[in-house]
Amino acid sequence: MERDNKVSITVIRRLPKYYRYLSDLLNKGINRISSQELSNMTGFTASQIRQDLNNFGGFGQQGYGYNVEELKNQLGKILGLDKIYKAVIAGAGNLGQAIANYRGFQDAGFEVLSLFDKNPKLIGIKIRDIEIRDIEEMESFIKENGVDIGIITVPKSSAQEIADIYVRSGIKGIWNFAPADIKVPDDVIVENVHLNESLFALSYFMNNKNDYIRRD
Amino acid sequence: MERDNKVSITVIRRLPKYYRYLSDLLNKGINRISSQELSNMTGFTASQIRQDLNNFGGFGQQGYGYNVEELKNQLGKILGLDKIYKAVIAGAGNLGQAIANYRGFQDAGFEVLSLFDKNPKLIGIKIRDIEIRDIEEMESFIKENGVDIGIITVPKSSAQEIADIYVRSGIKGIWNFAPADIKVPDDVIVENVHLNESLFALSYFMNNKNDYIRRD
DNA sequence: TAGATTGTTAATCGATTAACAATC
């Protein structure tokens, strides 16, 4: 990366949304977009969008705006979506299977090589060609296959245990769906999807419609 | 609510995390906690935690800290977790089934009354006593049963259509898992779980370990 | 009482918005 300054995490969290809208535009055959139009779509201000993008380079052109395809590709590169990632899923329950089944992730370059579970009834079953294996085999499988990302869809009580296996196996990114904050070394990235926290926030907003400051 | 000032959304997003840690503490039989100890657990500063809580009232006691059970109950009330919510799920694929299967939500007062799908092969099947019904019946079902929350686990392409049915049926809260921003009237709350955006952020962090400012 | 820790005000820091010169 040629840039010098660190980018704030709030900016980064907006990038995937830009990327999604740009993909939609591209699919519609639109090849030019202004920050103002992006603002109308995303709800962020035009100024903020220009600021955000300029953290990574000047992708636009005065008087014209942004080229949709180019901007999409640039954001894709910034997000690391120009690479292929190998992933495994620990926990082959409904949620693990849902993720394995979702083609969107594969289309974005995230390939699920295997699911793992301790339940003998599940071991051997295939989800869309992806085999469910014994959790005991997970560590060696990850090492042999050079897996990049470990997904956690086991119950809260075994989440840390799974994370420990991932760390031992050399995985550098963990996507955690268990409602627990797992501990890992500094060089391992954890991205949490805490569904209960999302649901509780919905509950708050439903109960306090006018007692909070709307944003986003 | 007896308070006068609006609370920022960033504060509200932290409340469920406090609630979760307090529940854990209570289960461990710990009945007293200081903002400093909560800080060690959550990673937020003690000062921030005290500020956050004081948006809603003075729940602590100088020289002592906070009573775990009382604070948990207060936060539960603030989040609206002292009520029961009736929910339905549109889309009975793996993700819809995963949510229907997850007991944690039910324990928190969110009861899934029914799933709906258009796939005839799924209609009639039961997930843990919860029946999958024809999507055509959804609108009348919601009206008859006074459903509070509508969950969207259909593909992106029919997300808006489902949202429209929810709005027509009088639902006031939507939990949306489709990777699309749905449009609803102002008085309907939408909480999005954009899994692709979460995964893309993970990808960014893995590729740019030192180019962003850690926070969270 | 002495020690601890809150509640709350003030200071700092960072993020968003506004404005406009640069330039396509």
Next chain:
DNA sequence: TAGATTGTTAATCGATTAACAATC
């Protein structure tokens, strides 16, 4: 060229942190 829209600086706004008096 004239009009449009970016890139970027400066101004504003809001959120976090620091500090400490209040008080249990």
